[in-house]
Amino acid sequence: MSTAVITPTPTQHIQMHSAKPSFLGTVRGEFFKMARQWTNWIMLVLLLGAIVLPFVIEMTAPHVKTNIQTNPLHFYYNLLSITLSILRVFTGIFLLILAARTIGLEYQLGTIRILLARGLGRLQLLFAKLLAVALIALGLLVFGLILNYLLTVILILGLTGNLDSFNALNSVFWSDARIYVLSIMLNMGVTILLATAAAVVGRSVTFGLSVALVFFPIDNIATLMMTLAYRITQNDFWLNTTAYFLGPNLNAMGSVLTSGRAESIGSTPLYEVDPSGVAHGIQVDGAHTVIVAFIYAAIFAITAIVLTWKRDVKE
Numbered sequence: 001m002s003t004a005v006i007t008p009t010p011t012q013h014i015q016m017h018s019a020k021p022s023f024l025g026t027v028r029g030e031f032f033k034m035a036r037q038w039t040n041w042i043m044l045v046l047l048l049g050a051i052v053l054p055f056v057i058e059m060t061a062p063h064v065k066t067n068i069q070t071n072p073l074h075f076y077y078n079l080l081s082i083t084l085s086i087l088r089v090f091t092g093i094f095l096l097i098l099a100a101r102t103i104g105l106e107y108q109l110g111t112i113r114i115l116l117a118r119g120l121g122r123l124q125l126l127f128a129k130l131l132a133v134a135l136i137a138l139g140l141l142v143f144g145l146i147l148n149y150l151l152t153v154i155l156i157l158g159l160t161g162n163l164d165s166f167n168a169l170n171s172v173f174w175s176d177a178r179i180y181v182l183s184i185m186l187n188m189g190v191t192i193l194l195a196t197a198a199a200v201v202g203r204s205v206t207f208g209l210s211v212a213l214v215f216f217p218i219d220n221i222a223t224l225m226m227t228l229a230y231r232i233t234q235n236d237f238w239l240n241t242t243a244y245f246l247g248p249n250l251n252a253m254g255s256v257l258t259s260g261r262a263e264s265i266g267s268t269p270l271y272e273v274d275p276s277g278v279a280h281g282i283q284v285d286g287a288h289t290v291i292v293a294f295i296y297a298a299i300f301a302i303t304a305i306v307l308t309w310k311r312d313v314k315e
Contacts, residue, residue, distance in 0.1 A: 003200055003310040013214070021115075021118060021120045023124060023127070023128060024302075026120060026124065026125065026128035027128045027131055027132050029128075030102065030132035031129055031131055031132055031242065033102075034098070034102065034132065034136070037101070037272045038100065039097075043094050043097060043098070046090075046142070047090050047091065047094050048147075050086055050090040050092070051083070051086065051087060051144055051147055051148065051151075052147075053084075053086075053149065054079075054082050054083055054086060055151040055152075055154075055155050058079070058155055059155060059158065059159070064159060065160060068156065068159060068160055068165050069160065069165070070222075072119045072165035072166075072168035072169075072171065073168045073170070073173065073197060074116060075165075076165075076169060076173065077173070077176075077261060077262060078263075079152065080173075080176075080177060080180070080262055081168075081254075081262045081263040081264070083148045083152075084148075084177075084180050084181070084184065084254065084262070085263070087141075087144045087145075087148065087265050088183075088184045088185065088187050088254070088259050088264075091137070091140050091141065091144065091184075091188060092187055092188065092191045093213075094140070094211060095133065095136075095140075095188055095195065096191055096194070096195045096209075096212040097138055097209060097212075097213075098133055098136065098195075099129075099130075099133050099191075099192045099195035099196050099199070099212075100196075100199045100208035100212045101205055101208075101209070102129050102132070102133060102203060103129055103195075103200060103206035104186050104195055104199040104203070104206075104207070104208040104209070105203050105205055106151070106299075107199075107203040107204055107313075108124075108204045108206075109207050109228070109242040111314055112125070113313055116253035116313060119180050122309060122313070123305065123308060123309055124201075126196075126305070126308045127161055127207065127305065129196075130192065131167070131289065133192050134188075134189075135239055137189075137192065138185075138189045138281070139183060141181070141185065141188065145181065153184050159271075161198045172261070176261050177262075178260040179257050179258055180254045180257070180258060181222065181236070183253045183254045183257055184254070185292075186248050186253070186283075186293055187253070187293075189297060190246070190250065190296055190297045190300070193297050193300035193304065194212055194215060194300050195208060195212040196300065196304045197299075197300040197303040197304045198210075198211035198212045198215075198303075199212075200303070200304045200307050200308055201303065201307060202227060213221050215246075215247075216246075217248030219246055219248065219312075220246050220247050220248070221244060223242045223245055224244075225241070225246050226238040226239060226241055226242045227239065243284050243288070243292075244292060246292065246293070247290045248313050249284065249288070249289040249293060250289070250293060250306050252264060253286070253289040253290065253293070255284045255288070256284060256288075256289055257286035285288060
């Protein structure tokens with residue numbers, strides 16, 4: 001018995017050594033890894049429960065049927081504010097954890113060295129991970145909106161037996177709804193970049209998750225501290241500073257962009273009115289919140305890109 005030995009030709013050797021992972025192949029690999037992490041599926045179940053819960057509460061709340069019949073537009077604005085605020089907050093938490101884990105695990109497990117050794121560029125890997133997380137974020141948003149619409153239909157049919165109240169939804173309402181959805185997309189983008197920057201700086205899941213998850217609570221606590229400092233010193237500087245914090249601007253964005261017709265859960269005024277009726281601090285508008293969000297997003301993105309590009313992976 002003889003064994004045939006096939007020796008690659010010089011051309012085949014060159015092709016094998018020059019072959020590198022494709023960008024789309026890297027993105028598919030990220031989806032593959034995310035789909036096999038039980039933590040992600042557990043968070044999705046919790047997110048689903050958070051979306052459904054407001055409708056269960058509305059179904060059992062008193063006078064809901066009367067509110068729908070007497071002032072349907074006001075009812076739908078309230079429902080829009082609650083459901084989209086919850087979608088914004090809980091998808092934000094999900095994306096913070098997902099992005100921090102997706103990037104931090106490569107450093108923490110040392111698998112990033114294997115990927116780079118196979119010819120994958122550091123920025124190519126980073127952008128592939130960001131694209132994968134961004135596509136998941138977009139999918140979550142579409143799924144959440146469809147689910148909210150279906151649950152709204154079920155709620156109205158269950159309480160009134162018809163969908164006649166939908167006739168009260170005018171063009172202003174749908175315009176506000178579209179603007180609110182766009183604000184959620186911006187929230188998602190900033191959230192992903194925040195978690196990415198934290199994971200890249202710390203090069204670990206623990207550091208990335210810790211910084212990403214405490215950033216917004218610290219933001220809100222700092223707002224309270226600045227308000228307290230203003231009350232003690234009566235110096236507008238302290239209140240003016242809060243208008244440039246990321247968390248309060250993201251919280252207020254949906255409300256100010258719709259001129260207060262749609263509220264944002266968790267939003268707090270970025271200004272204060274004293275007993276004489278004089279406003280202190282900066283009373284922000286929609287453009288201000290969007291600009292602040294983009295500035296923070298740019299800072300997070302530049303930090304992640306520059307550190308990934310310049311720092312060597314030695315550990």
